[in-house]
Amino acid sequence: MKVLPILLFLAYPALVHAGVVLDAPGLALAGLLVLVAVVLYKPLAAPRPWAWALLVLGGALLYALAHSDAVRYAVYAPSLAIPAALAALFGASLRDGREPLISRIARIERGGMLAPDLAVYTRQLTQLWTAAFVLMFVLALALIALGEIQWWSLLTNVLNYVAIGLLFALEYGYRRWRFPQHPHRGFLDHIRTVARHRRTTG
Missing domain, CATH: 1.10.246 (Serum Albumin; Chain A, Domain 1)
Structure with a gap:
């Protein structure tokens, strides 16, 4: 990496x-x-x-x-485009007939097989991440519309990244507690799997 x-x-x-x-x-x-x-x-x-x-x-x-005067719109754009794109990516994988994004990553990590209980859990986790990115988009848009630029910057450039890190850490701890019968790779191994998956599919 x-x-x-x-x-x-x-x-x-x-x-x-x-x-x-x-x-x-x-x-x-x-x-x-x-x-x-x-x-x-x-x-x-x-x-x-x-x-x-x-x-x-x-x-x-x-x-x-x-x-x-267009400088402000250029600065705002990524704070809306990034969570919107991620919400679309995660959300699109929840459509009927498609495999949820996190389920696909978990299946690849486990050699192509995913236990039924993990399949249900990873679908719910994909829904959670979709909702989180939608919330980030809505809050950023609301703060921009209200002209609260200092709060917008604190949220989109600091708090969102802290929230993502906490969500990763809390979810990993919960998953290990909830499913002790299954192996669970560490965060760095997970990132490497995602990177390999992107290379093979992109």
């Missing part, structure tokens, strides 16, 4: 929040450019000329936005 993209992803909310707190739009826009680098990380590392061209173009566009 590569450390650099993780550090870049963590730098994005830190820079945006610092930009809001310090009233420094340049920091917030730097955070957005870091997010673009995260999205393009694989082709940038390859390296692919088109990816670097997109990064430069993104930087130029953000620089232009820094001198316009």
Whole structure:
């Protein structure tokens, strides 16, 4: 698992929040450019000329936005787009005839077999994550609409990440207690499984 993209992803909310707190739009826009680098990380590392061209173009566009009223909308956009995309990803897997996303990951972790009790649990867990991402989207949108920018930044750039970490930790502890008869991999093994699954399906 590569450390650099993780550090870049963590730098994005830190820079945006610092930009809001310090009233420094340049920091917030730097955070957005870091997010673009995260999205393009694989082709940038390859390296692919088109990816670097997109990064430069993104930087130029953000620089232009820094001198316009549209800068705030650029800063708001990821806080809405990211939870909306994740809610759609998790929620779409709950449709009839499809395997819930977390059930699929759990089945892959267990060599292609998933016990019936875990299948029910992982479906419920997929529903929980879907609801969590919908809530993040709704709260961010409400705070933007109310003009509570300081609270919006605290929520989307700090509290949401803390909540996700706590949910991961609490769920892992609960799962080990609720299903002691089944093996449960650690968090890092889980992330590696997700990464391998993305490579084989993408």
